Amino acid sequence: MTHPDPLMLQEAREAPQVVRRQLAGNTTVVRALAAALHERRPPYAVTVARGSSDHACTVLKYALETQLSLPVASLGPSVHTLYGARLDLRGALMIAVSQSGTSPDVVETVLMAREAGATTVALVNVEGSDLAREAEFVLPLRCGEERAVAATKSYLASLTALLPVIAELTGEEGLKRTLETLPEALEHTLTLxxxxxxxxxxxxxxxxxxxxxxxxxxxxAQEAALKLKETCGIHAEAYSAAEFSHGPRRLLAEGVPLLGFTSADAAAAATAQAYADLGRSDADLRTLGPAAGSTLTTPQTGHPLTDPVPSALAFYLFAGHLALHKGLNPDAPPLLSKVTRTR
Structure with a gap:
């Protein structure tokens, strides 16, 4: 008797349909948000999120800074909810990311920011959630129900939801075309x-x-380290390839293996050089990403902002199968539940 694949893998495989649905369904709010940001011109942006959603915010930080020259900082929700500080966010852009939209600390921070005069945007899967009600603009992730404890399709949708807004603000036709073909790149990724x-x-x-x-x-990489802990019981940590030599490299002497993400963008050459240096040190390194020669080569999508999406999807396939190789059920990680409410 054959057993169905874990929900984690089943839901990761929905990524192409999720992105198609998101791109088709968010057109109106994308244009409204782009128009508001064009008019208000925020001097900086802040993000608020937890877990996988916060890792998506790291990717969005690079996207906003490289494409719009908009400085981005990550807010600690407890600054407001525990310490009682009401930050001066006049004119700022606040981006809150949450699959469920129910975490009180994220919701309360968005409410504080909106009262302070920020433009608040929620990337959320549950459109009737508290977070969606408190934000001025809502970019729905449009994942449908996500039942696996380990988020996959909601993380991937969080990477893509803001990209059409960036395309509208920059007027970059190349990004718009790449977004249209991204579902096909994700379908190709599933063949890997x-x-x-x-x-x-x-x-x-x-x-x-x-x-x-x-x-x-x-x-x-941050998301990968979290998922390895969550689904495989592996103590994993993410490091910038540039920062790794500033101390953590010492761990190579203990035989700790490495998984390196490659890229095909402006970071490609520096990343490749760092990995080549590690190779000369006999590090146990395998790579995943769009750079030619990666151990697991993912599709190049045609734009730097979208290349991380197939890389993340390929990693989810890797992590799901690693859990199975270890005799674990990635849908039932000990001590964890689907929704975590923090204050």
């Missing part, structure tokens, strides 16, 4: 599942793993 399963096999006995990346892929 056997390769992801094979790569995962070699890590089945790993207890520790370091995940490296630079630039737009760094938020994917």
């Amino acid at each position: 599942e056997d390769q992801a399963r094979t790569l995962a096999e070699r890590y089945r006995f790993a207890d520790n793993l370091l995940v490296l990346a630079r630039g737009l892929h760094f938020g994917v």
Whole structure:
């Protein structure tokens, strides 16, 4: 008797349909938000999120800074909810990301920011949630129900939801065309599942793993480290490939393996050089991403902002199969639940 694949893998495979649905359904709010930002011209942006959603914010930070020259900072929700500070966010753009839209600390921080005069935007899957009600603009993720404890399709949708707004603000036709073809790139990524399963096999006995990346892929590395803890019980940490030599490299002497994300953008050459240096040190390094020669090569989408999406999807396939190789159920991680409410 065959058993169905874990929900984690089933939901990750929905990514192409999710992105198609999101792009088609968000046209009106994308134009309204772009018009408001064009008129208000925020001097900086702040993000507020937890867990996987916060890792998506790292990717969005690089996107906003590289494309709009808009400085972005991550807010600690407890600054307001525990310490009682009411930040001066007049004129700022606040982006809140949440799958459920129910975490009280995120909701309360958005309400505080809106009262302070910020333009508030929620990237949220549950459109009737508290977060969606408090934000001025809502970009729905349009994932449908996500039942797996380990978020996959909602993280991927969080990477893409703001990109049409950036395309509207920059007027970049190349990004608009790339977004239209992104679902096809994700479908191609799904054909790499056997390769992801094979790569995962070699890590089945790993207890520790370091995940490296630079630039737009760094938020994917953060998410990868979280998922390895969550679904595989592996103590994993994410580092910038540039920062790794400033101390963490010491761990190579203990035989800790590495997983490095590659890129095909402005960070590609520096990342490749860092990995080549590690290779000369006999580091146990395998790579994943759009750069030619990666151990698991993902599709190049045609734009730096969208390349991390297939990389993240390929990693989810890797992580799901790694959990299975280790005899674990990625849908039932010990001590965890789908929705975490923090204050």
